[in-house]
Amino acid sequence: MTVHTRMDHYLKDHHIPYRRIVHRHSNSSLHSAHAAAVQPMHLAKGVVLEDHDGKHLMAILPANAKVSLSVLNDEFQAKYHLVKERDIYQMFDDCDRGAVPPLGSAYHMNMVCDSSLMELDHVYLESGDHETLIRLDKDAFNQLMEFSHSRKLRFGTELFH
Template sequence: MSIVKKVNTYLDNEHIHYQLLRHSPSHNSLGSAIASNIPAEQLVKAVVLEDSEGQKLMAILPASHKVSLITLNEMLNKQFHLIKEAALYQLFTDCDHGAVPPIAEPYNMDRVYDQYLMQQPCLYLEAGDHESLIELTIDEFSRLMQGARPLHFSHRVFH
């Protein structure tokens, strides 16, 4: 597998320039960073949240960080929680389990991103499988995030 068709089509339609990087199989974003020999703060992951009314939100942040739900909920004046794993699989049927691309639009979802990402020279996104990453310049990532709200809602877990 490589980049999932839905994401590939979206990136092409938006004229986002990227490179595809292959790596040995991994089981999570941190594993992908290690397998690709890239810093974990440059690997972008998605955490999918849901509120009590079923509204979905993709929180986009570095693999080296963890979402602070308390901070995010205060900033948005909402009560989001992690989406159940079975519901996540239903949303991302074209992706391998656990390889959610941090690109919300093809999945009709709102999004926010942690502004820490904008401090990186380039970024790598999960492509929907456990063997590929999408490499973006910071300018291309900025274009991809147009319309998303930049916030500071995470804290570093891995150094």
């Protein structure tokens, strides 16, 4: 698949309305937020975790936050760690390197969403490249998380820059 194809199909197949936002090339979710003039707390990033049994979980949280593994470990009664970068490249081979879309269900992966994102009027998603964001209104984002059977809880710790 080419960049965007899997995400586009997933959103369209599930009747999730969205808009593409094109921005200059960026190297991280924080840079994407800056390049697209979006507040970092409104940009959702996906972090892929693996538990002690080798099962994957995508944690979706604001670009200006880091994952609290202790919260997720307690909630899921597991021992999660970050997936190695080279493994991420294989899992998301339809995406540019380092541009993971926060839509684990499109990649047959369970998801957990930081509940702070559920309260926002608009949420922006990395799209799988370094130059496009997907903009969803609150209803569309919540519908997407509901359809994806994403668990919702607070597990992100805000980073200060």
